[in-house]
Amino acid sequence: MTALQISSSPWLSTAIARIEADYLRSADTHLIPLPLPEFAAHGIDFYLKDESTHPTGSLKHRLARSLFLYALCNGLIHESSTIVEASSGSTAVSEAYFARLLGLPFVAVMPRSTSPEKVAQIEFYGGRCHWVESAVQVYDEARKVALETGGHYMDQFTYAERATDWRGNNNIAESMFSQMARERHPVPRWIVVGAGTGGTSATIGRYVRYQRHNSQLCVADPVGSVFSAYHRTGDVSLTGAGSRIEGIGRPRVEASFIRTVIDRMVDVADVDSLAAMQALSQLLGRKVGPSTGTNLVGMLTLAHEMLARGEQGSILSLLCDSGERYLPTYHNADWVHAKMGDCTAATRQMNRLMRPAQA
Template identity: 85%
Template sequence: MTSAPPLVLPGPHTTGATGHAWLHAAVARIEADFQRSADTHLIALPLPDFAARGIDLYLKDESTHPTGSLKHRLARSLFLYALCNGLIHEGSTIVEASSGSTAVSEAYFARLLGLPFIAVMPRSTSPEKIAQIEFYGGRCHWVESASAVYDEARQLELETGGHYMDQFTYAERATDWRGNNNIAESMFHQMARERFPVPRWIVVGAGTGGTSATIGRYVRYQQHASQLCVADPVGSVFAAYHRTGDATLTGPGSRIEGIGRPQVEASFIRSVIDRMIEVPDADSLAAMRALSRLLGRKVGPSTGTNFVGMLTLAHEMLARGEQGSILSLLCDSGERYLPTYHDDGWVADKLGDCSTAHEGIVRLMRPALTSGT
């Protein structure tokens, strides 16, 4: 795949006139790309049994970004942050530690600026994401376990003289959480004409923690009554860290690609999160498939995790006689996971029998069945 035309400004990496000219052209190119993109859609889920009881559920569809996932926003913010802090220069090699979606999006922006890109990732990353990284001109550098990506990325930064983007550290600070077209501002703008415009709950997953940090801070800054819930897959350390505050915790990590971590990440800000819900892998997979049928198109496994959180909170609201809206994210398309999470043989081998979980999710989607009314 050929890269985008380079920013034609000769000369070494410098902070002089030439360096500033390259920087200005780079920022302008990213901003022009942003202006070509419409906002992502807000989907009202067709769940009439909940709606009849005064609870509306919504998903903001982040799969419609140019690179197909929520991480497009993060990659754009990380590039602008690094550019404006003088961390990226003409010819810089961009290095990232990523299990897939962030690397896909960063490869896109690296190509936009004519910069080489290396993604450090576990060998278990889905083939579809690998193909997309390579489509955008990126190179994949393999490690055997998720915990090894950090040190390897730092080593590659030294070897290339480039810049390690370090999404797990900078995600929470690269985005302007007060507004300026961030995801939280977009959510509340799109909800303005709904029956319950201020969500009772906003549900997200956490990989870096950047999205939950942005939304949690924005809600407080705007003085909204919404509460923030993070749906965390079993195996991730985030839920335990939220309970204990022990940043030294480690764990096996998540089997739900894109969310959950084996260690506490700097961008995960526990103090802005009101609730954590730990979701078993089988429930995430069952919810992913049930939601795919409901929408008529496939969604990814992290969206399934979010959906479990939404249904759990909806039933708690019903039990308390509350009404309101619950808003979450459709993180990426399920087309990326056809050989894995959407393949029956792969699921049976990796996760076992999910039929009981599927039956449970179907019941949760029909409150009339579970409440007996």
């Protein structure tokens, strides 16, 4: 099929219409105020945008929709394409959903450590999992699978930052600021996100600058990820072990991670992420995932710095996905002790961080 035939294809028109119809059927995600009254008494308010309520259960639903539209409108996929993605799980779940919507086969190239719940969701949407032993192997293997199937490698780590319209068009940043409009501090002092591809931080950072908001962007980065060191040095050749917090952090610098739109990095130990995950699950009365715990550590770190400077304002972050996906792993005490170690000291520290009087 030639490029001209692709651009005028009835299948292409139908595919885009199906994705847009799916979008119109979906409501926006909720903005949740965190009940931390002792911080509120000092003029600091916390919010989480609950991305777990998307049809595929995570923040990556937005990314998958954007990646599919980007690939369709650039003529990269057609009605006989096999869709291939390198993923730690959540993006693959969301892409499997959209592939099924378009009637296309989907293959997720993932580390064997990916949670069983995510694997089950990928398979529920008709996707197939192709395993590698470590996160550093997903890129080359995904390209190989795409070549063998005659398919298209979506490559979220390259295209995440450019597939989303960062100026607006109801992206996540525009939604955040619209929902904050009636709050005590409507323009957040800080927005805190994690980074897997870097697409979310790129979208928010660019939007903040474009709209001239007086907000700063912080990326909470798990230990083992190279992003924090890259933000500090600008060295694109950096490599690392990768993150043990599923969905965020990477063993190499990704093309979609735009360091120049990020004002601050906070390094977060794995045990601190898990202690924060448990504390937030108790605070909300429902389980959240480990990357949301990483975000909370970043939020609390910034809040205590604001207290020390006598500043007031709001801090906004993301509830990335539901903890139900991680019941056998991050929410299983035996698994955590075996894989991550003793979290007792981290839990005590988290209890201190949750109370400003003990800063």
